[in-house]
Amino acid sequence: MQVACMAVPHNLSASTVVRAACLLTRVLANQEVENADTPLAFYKAAISHAFLLLLISMELQDKRTLAIYINEPKFLKVLHTAMESKHSVICSTAVNFLSHLLHYQMIFQHIGCDHVVRIDIEQLLQLLMNPDFDVLSAGLQLTFNLLQSKLVHPAIRLSEKGQDIISPEFLQALFIKLQAMSIKNFPGISNSSWKCLGALLHFSSTKFAEPNIHTHLATQPWTCFLICSMTRTASISGCHDFLYFISQWLQCFKSYQTASRFKMFRLVCKKERALCPSLLSETLTTLATMFLNCSDFSTVNSSTKQLIQQILNGVCTL
Structure with a gap:
């Protein structure tokens, strides 16, 4: 054998x-x-x-x-x-x-x-x-x-x-673990971690009965810090998994568009001690800047271009 x-x-x-x-x-x-x-x-x-x-x-x-x-x-x-x-x-x-x-x-x-x-x-x-x-x-x-x-x-x-x-406690534990792995400097591990983080947000928003759990995960301040850090070093052509996470992250906010922005952030900041509006604004600005400063769009494949378009649309509508 x-x-x-x-x-x-x-x-x-x-x-x-x-x-x-x-x-x-x-x-x-x-x-x-x-x-x-x-x-x-x-x-x-x-x-x-x-x-x-x-x-x-x-x-x-x-x-x-x-x-x-x-x-x-x-x-x-x-x-x-x-x-x-x-x-x-x-x-x-x-x-x-x-x-x-x-x-x-x-x-x-x-x-x-x-x-x-x-x-x-x-x-x-x-x-x-x-x-x-x-x-x-x-x-x-x-x-x-x-x-x-x-x-x-x-x-x-x-x-x-x-x-x-699956309990919300496990989802939070897994989310934190994957975030820690996303900053590991090992070939493939960081990308796979971002891909899993995106899948976890999608899972928690579509298959999980606990209300607002996906928003709670997405609006943690550490999530925004990681996103901002990644945008400073990421290459658009080589970060499809990170962009997939960003698209799912933005979807978590879009799901709350039926409520007023004030109510959403009051819920998040007061009850869940998570993201404040200024930090969200800073993160969105950092994302937009990453795309504006990108010079390697010619090497991006079609699926990544589609993700970028989804992200830009999401940033503009928040």
């Missing part, structure tokens, strides 16, 4: 991939992760190879391997358990595996499943505190997919103490 992971044969047929996936699923489903009777190298190779088969099947546009994986409860349990492995390779691969399963299930929404892997909020926070870069990177991608998921019957779901209802 180690050789197969390092040297993938060319021209693999979809049926060959499916047969291999079936065999690996059965083998892993009948084992316990890091069982004393089974070599650790076996789990590294088996989980990595199963993950590779999923990626190959997606390249071949074949959904059968995905369906096999998400409909085998014991196999999913092995991956879930492997998330907490002390060995970073096993942990990061398992987290990546689960993240991709959810991602591909969102693409092929008609592939249902009878079993759900519930990722507890404490598990997620532990992943985001892991010092290993690969685990941290995989944890951020899993966080983004969990927050983005709109599936009615997902194979992987975010939960809190076994329940699917």
Whole structure:
């Protein structure tokens, strides 16, 4: 299996991939992760190879391997358990595996499943505190997919103490953790953190019953300080994830346009001790200045240009 992971044969047929996936699923489903009777190298190779088969099947546009994986409860349990492995390779691969399963299930929404892997909020926070870069990177991608998921019957779901209802306290804790990670000077970590922050604001505004929680998160003074700091160093062509966050951040304010601006800020400042009007104005001015001073619009792709247009429209309407 180690050789197969390092040297993938060319021209693999979809049926060959499916047969291999079936065999690996059965083998892993009948084992316990890091069982004393089974070599650790076996789990590294088996989980990595199963993950590779999923990626190959997606390249071949074949959904059968995905369906096999998400409909085998014991196999999913092995991956879930492997998330907490002390060995970073096993942990990061398992987290990546689960993240991709959810991602591909969102693409092929008609592939249902009878079993759900519930990722507890404490598990997620532990992943985001892991010092290993690969685990941290995989944890951020899993966080983004969990927050983005709109599936009615997902194979992987975010939960809190076994329940699917997420508390506002967790959302605040996750928001603070992601903010801290957004200023880390690691390749990819900062961008992924901004992307997750944007997804978290969207999640809290569309899927969360607690009123005003998304506004409370968006209007924290530290959020504005981070935005202003980012605008001084960010390159427009390389900060799509940051711009995605800004677009979601502005949406939080636009949702309050039915109320008067005075009432909104009185609610935020008095009851939630958050953003004051002058700080919002300063942040919006800083954003506008960033775009005015930008000289690399020619290198910006179409999706980033669309985000920029949304942001400029949002700034003008606040």
